Amino acid sequence: MVDRALAHVNLPPGLAGEIKAVNSVLQVQFPVKLRDGSYHVFKGWRAVHSTHRLPTKGGIRYAPNVSQDEVEALAALMTYKCAIADVPFGGAKGALIVDPRQHDAAEMEAITRRFTRELVEHEFMSPSGNVPAPDMGTGAREMAWMADEYKRLRPQDINHLGCVTGKPVTAGGIRGRVEATG
Structure with missing residues (x-):
């Protein structure tokens, strides 16, 4: 898709590669x-495509068949x-190989919190750098x-409410978010 679009524009040498390249990818297990x-080992990713504008923004996907290639794309x-x-964000996306239908709420909370710890500890989640969404x-x-x-994990961060979007209003989210995203 990107190659087809780039064929119709006159870019300086090397810029097409920059447009297509993913800046960084974190893989966690x-x-x-x-x-x-029992214990289950979960595998996930957070990809940052571009940091030309900060923060980077993109959803977190939970699915049983997601891959690193999909996350990067x-x-x-x-x-x-x-x-x-013309929204001032770079692009990012995250995913975890998990089928939410196979786990109750308590397990999903434990899984989500552990994934969050991995993202935060590796600097792949913060209000000013990399903001996940549903x-x-x-x-x-x-x-x-x-x-x-x-x-x-970051009690000193006075901007902690901005670390994700799509929260419930009762947790610092905003009214109309669901309607705004379709």
């Missing part, structure tokens, strides 16, 4: 103890969408857990 006492699409709409398989509930975990 971590265990979570499930309610039955979706991060690039976020950059392009923000640029076309995507397929996630919603306001997961964003509230992520925001709470971020605040627990």
Whole structure:
């Protein structure tokens, strides 16, 4: 898709490669103890396509069949969408291989909080640098857990409410967010 579009524009040498390249990708694997006492190792990613504008912005996807390639492509699409709409963000996207239908709320909270810890500890989540949002398989509930975990890990950050978007109003979100994103 990108190559087809780039064929119609006259870019300086090397710029096409810069437009297509993903800036950075974090891959994480971590265990979570499930309610039955067993442990499961979860795998996930957070890709940052472009930091030409900060913060970077993009959803967190929970799905059983997501891949790093998909995350990188979706991060690039976020950059392009923000640029076309003249929204001052770079593009990012995250995903975790998990089927939310296979876990109860307590397990999903533990999984989400652990994923959040990985993102924060590796500097892939912050109000001024990399801001997640809901995507397929996630919603306001997961964003509230992520925001709470971020605040627990970074209590000195006075801007902690800006670490994610899509939170419930009761957790610092804004009215009309669901309607605004379609």
